[in-house]
Amino acid sequence: MTKLIEIRDLSKVYTRGKQKVEVLHHIDLDVEQGDFLALMGPSGSGKTTLLNLIGGLDTPRAGSLTVGGQRIGEMSGAQLAKWRANSVGFVFQFYNLMPMLSAQRNVELPLLLTKLSAAERKKRAAIALQLVGLSDRASHKPSELSGGQQQRVSIARAIVSDPMLLVCDEPTGDLDRESAEEVLSLLGILNREHGKTIVMVTHDPKAADRARHILHLDKGTLVESVLA
Secondary structure (H helix, E strand, O other): OOEEEEEEEEEEEEEEOOEEEEEEEEEEEEEEOOOEEEEEOOOOOOHHHHHHHHOOOOOOOEEEEEEOOEEHHHOOHHHHHHHHHHHEEEEOOOOOOOOOOOHHHHHHHHHHHOOOOHHHHHHHHHHHHHHOOOHHHOOOOHHHOOHHHHHHHHHHHHHOOOOOEEEEEOOOOOOOHHHHHHHHHHHHHHHHOOOOEEEEEOOOHHHHOOOOEEEEEEOOEEEEEEEO
C-alpha cells in the first residue's frame, strides 16, 4: 500500500497571551491511500487540531507532515491554498452551505477557483450530486432541504474537484440517527467504491465503527490505535 499521509514527531503549540499551550505532542502516524480513519478522544484532546493540520488548514510547529508527497510545513500560504483546492475535500458538522444558493451552485463553489468553463462546472456538480443521491434536489436552497440532505450536499461539494483526501469534522454531529446512518453509508461508498481516503473526527462510536481504523488521542498524545 502507498502512504498518503506520513507524520513524524509532530507537535503543535498555540500562544494565548504569554502562555504557550502544546496541543499535540510528538505524533507519529501513517495513513495508507484508500484508508478510512476515525479520530476519537475527549474534548480538548487535539483531534480537530490534527485534522486541520492534515487538511492544510494549519501548519505544524515542529516535526514533519507529508500529504500526497507534499510537505505541509514548507509551503507558502498561496501554495497551501492551491494545494487544498486541488487535493482536499472538507466536510464540517454544520454544513457551511451558502443559504441563497441552490444545491447545484453550492457544489460548484470550489470549482470557481479553477479554470473550468461554466458548462464544465455545472456538469461536474451534477455528477457529484448524483453520487450523493440528490440529483432531484439540485435547484433547492439549503432551507428547503433536511439536515441530512444538506450534509450530503456538503459532501458533494467536497468531492466535486475529485480530491485525493476527505477530512470530516463531526460529519454526523448535528444529525438524527437515520440521517447520520445515510451520511456514514455514503462515506463508506466513497471510500470503498471510489477509493477516497477519509480522515474523520467523531465522538460517536457508531460512526467510528464505519471506519477501517480507529485512532484515539488523549491530551495531545496518540494513546491507542485499533483495527475496526
